Amino acid sequence: MTVTVRLPKELRRLYDVPLPVAVAAATVREAVAALDAAHPGVGHRLIDAGRLRRHVIVFVGDDQAGLDDPIPAGGEVTVLTAVAGGDAGHQKGQEPAVRAERGPGTPPGGRRGRVAPSAHRAR
Amino acid sequence: MVTLLVGTRKGLFTLTADDSRSGWEAAGPEFAGWQVNSVDHDPRTGTTYAAVTSEMYGPLIARSDDLGRTWDRSSEGFTYGEGGAELRGAWAVRAALEPGVVYAGAGPAGLFRSTDAGKTWAELAALRTHPTAEHWSPGAAGLILHTIVPHPTDPNVLWTGISAAGVYRTTDGGETWEPRNAGIGAPWETTEPPVAGQCCHKFRLGGGSAARLFQQNHVGQFRSDDGGDTWQPIHEGLPSEFGFPVATHPRDEDTAWFLPLVGAEQRFVPDGVPAVYRTRDGGASYEQLTDGLPRSHAHLVILRDAMASDALDPVGVYFGTSTGQVFASPDEGDTWHLAADYFPPVYAVHAVA
Numbered sequence: 001m002t003v004t005v006r007l008p009k010e011l012r013r014l015y016d017v018p019l020p021v022a023v024a025a026a027t028v029r030e031a032v033a034a035l036d037a038a039h040p041g042v043g044h045r046l047i048d049a050g051r052l053r054r055h056v057i058v059f060v061g062d063d064q065a066g067l068d069d070p071i072p073a074g075g076e077v078t079v080l081t082a083v084a085g086g087d088a089g090h091q092k093g094q095e096p097a098v099r100a101e102r103g104p105g106t107p108p109g110g111r112r113g114r115v116a117p118s119a120h121r122a123r
Numbered sequence: 124m125v126t127l128l129v130g131t132r133k134g135l136f137t138l139t140a141d142d143s144r145s146g147w148e149a150a151g152p153e154f155a156g157w158q159v160n161s162v163d164h165d166p167r168t169g170t171t172y173a174a175v176t177s178e179m180y181g182p183l184i185a186r187s188d189d190l191g192r193t194w195d196r197s198s199e200g201f202t203y204g205e206g207g208a209e210l211r212g213a214w215a216v217r218a219a220l221e222p223g224v225v226y227a228g229a230g231p232a233g234l235f236r237s238t239d240a241g242k243t244w245a246e247l248a249a250l251r252t253h254p255t256a257e258h259w260s261p262g263a264a265g266l267i268l269h270t271i272v273p274h275p276t277d278p279n280v281l282w283t284g285i286s287a288a289g290v291y292r293t294t295d296g297g298e299t300w301e302p303r304n305a306g307i308g309a310p311w312e313t314t315e316p317p318v319a320g321q322c323c324h325k326f327r328l329g330g331g332s333a334a335r336l337f338q339q340n341h342v343g344q345f346r347s348d349d350g351g352d353t354w355q356p357i358h359e360g361l362p363s364e365f366g367f368p369v370a371t372h373p374r375d376e377d378t379a380w381f382l383p384l385v386g387a388e389q390r391f392v393p394d395g396v397p398a399v400y401r402t403r404d405g406g407a408s409y410e411q412l413t414d415g416l417p418r419s420h421a422h423l424v425i426l427r428d429a430m431a432s433d434a435l436d437p438v439g440v441y442f443g444t445s446t447g448q449v450f451a452s453p454d455e456g457d458t459w460h461l462a463a464d465y466f467p468p469v470y471a472v473h474a475v476a
Contacts, residue, residue: 010156011180014196040197045180050205055179081179 001073005031007042008081015042020076028058029067031077046079055082125433126190127451127462128171129443130159130471135173137191138462142476144439144453147462153191161269161428164190164475165218165225170240172225174213174471182213184227186241200244201227201235212267215428216241219273219281228268232259232285236297247297250283255302255319258312262286262322262341269427270325275333282326282336282351287311289321290338290351303351308342324367325427329405330376337379337406339369339427344381346406357406362393368430372438372455377405380432380440380456382425391422399440401456415459416450423448426470433474443469 004020012019017039025031029047036043046056047067058065059078071077127138127147134152154175161174171191176182183198202210208231215228227235227244233251235244250268259266270284279296282303289304302319309317322341329335336347338354343364345354358364363383372378381400384390392398397416400409417423424445433439440452447466452459 008179010177014154014157040195041183041199044183044198044202045177048181048202048209049207051209053179053181054209 001026001071003031003071003073003075003077005035005077005079007035007079011042011045011079015039015045017042025071027067027071028060028065028069028077031071032067056080057082125435125439125474125476126164127431127441127449128162128164128173128191128471128473128475129449129463129466129469130162130173130428130473131443131447131467131469132158133467135159135162135175135191136463136466138449138451140451140462142435144433144435144451145460147449147451149463152467153194154185159471160213161215161217161228161471162473163216163218163225164473165222165240166475167222168218168240170218172216172218172241174216174227176212176214182210182229184213184216184225184235184237184241184244195242197242198244199242200237201229203233203246212265214264214267214269215271217271217273220276220278224278226271226273226281226283228271228283228285230265230267232266232268232288234268234271234283234297247293249298250291250293250300253291253300253302256288258317258319259285259288260311260320270323272326272328272336275328275331277333280333280350284323284326286324287320287322287341289319289323290326292351303347304354305352306354306356307338307340307345310342325369327369327371327379329371329379330374332376335376335405337369337371339366339381341365341387344369344383344406355406357402359407360409361400362398365390366425367427368425368442370430370432370440370442372432373434374436375403378403378438378455379406380430381409382430382442384424391424395420395422397421397423397450399442399452399456399459410456412452412456412459414457415452428471429469431472431474433476435476439474439476441472441474443472445469 023034129136134155136151138147158176171187173185212230223240225237272282274280291300292303304321309321312320326338338345365386366383370380399412430442443449445468449463451462
């Protein structure tokens with residue numbers, strides 16, 4: 001099954017990953033593994049010790065997801081990182097990243113309430 | 124030609140000059156935005172290594188076969204593995220005696236080895252699980268393994284430095300380790316003498332010797348003449364016992380350079396006047412070297428990996444500051460000039476020459 005993945009700019013630049021990038025995967029873990037196979041090392045930037053890194057957050061569609069959550073066919077995976085400080089409803093620093101990675105047509109920060117680094121520690 | 128690899132908080136820069144070591148040309152950054160804590164170059168394999176860290180995306184050991192034009196960032200195996208502690212930082216990378224053998228230090232503190240010039244890595248777990256590890260406690264940068272010193276002729280011997288744990292030495296290729304800190308205090312530890320927990324900031328072998336080590340510790344400057352078995356204080360004649368880096372001479376085991384900072388509370392050069400201190404007698408006496416350095420109101424901070432020497436004659440000595448300057452001396456510290464300014468905070472300087 002083909003799904004699309006959007007990575008933050010810092011990672012795309014270092015590992016030369018397009019935006020978005022299409023991979024064959026049925027779960028988040030498989031998507032990361034497929035990305036890593038095509039861009040060696042990038043998977044380890046997202047996962048260490050079998051877990052998502054503590055400041056990395058993944059969405060499948062509109063929902064925050066863990067590594068073993070499924071991705072529907074044609075689904076969209078978005079990788080974000082936590083931004084320190086503030087409370088979940090007022091993380092101004094997060095808006096540009098959310099806008100940039102989700103592309104036009106997505107309300108900026110529409111789901112910011114789900115992206116609280118302290119409340120949603122990566123599973 | 125001399126190339127300085129300069130690791131900063133926001134990428135890796137290079138400074139290049141001919142053997143006169145003046146008129147430096149800057150290039151970079153590679154890894155823009157990523158923290159580069161340690162760099163090394165192995166002239167035998169032509170491989171350059173960089174210990175790169177992101178707060179978000181963790182650490183990696185990058186390798187380049189073309190002096191940094193292109194990089195392999197896979198860093199496979201640089202992990203404590205499924206269910207282990209998450210690696211947060213890459214703090215040291217050092218090519219060892221046998222070509223292709225490279226060591227890397229991590230935070231939380233642990234040691235990794237590669238036998239294929241940095242393509243794949245495996246942890247040497249005996250260090251992290253050492254019985255004295257319960258005495259280890261994090262310094263300001265966390266609990267990190269920041270110093271790796273390979274023996275010049277015996278591939279089975281290696282020293283590592285961990286803050287705050289101290290110096291550990293293996294003589295069997297990393298199977299077993301012993302703390303080597305006798306003579307160095309750790310006033311924050313409850314046992315006297317401390318079992319471990321010394322706050323080693325940086326140490327280096329002197330002059331190609333296999334036994335002479337110079338160390339800058341949190342509590343002072345020290346010398347060992349027996350491969351770290353015992354240490355003697357050598358801070359008489361220095362303005363402060365505190366500091367981070369130490370550089371050594373590639374051929375003369377009695378020569379070393381220190382850059383003392385006012386103690387742990389201030390951590391900048393005394394009186395705002397940067398000065399390098401050179402000993403030519405193993406730390407019995409020092410010369411204060413300031414020619415060409417700022418004369419006043421320069422409260423510079425020089426971190427543990429930010430001072431280096433080259434292999435030319437006379438030896439070049441270099442240091443970078445947390446305010447983005449790189450100073451160079453082509454004459455063993457007698458005179459200094461500014462090789463670069465306005466870099467991000469400098470964390471590592473390594474001279475390829």
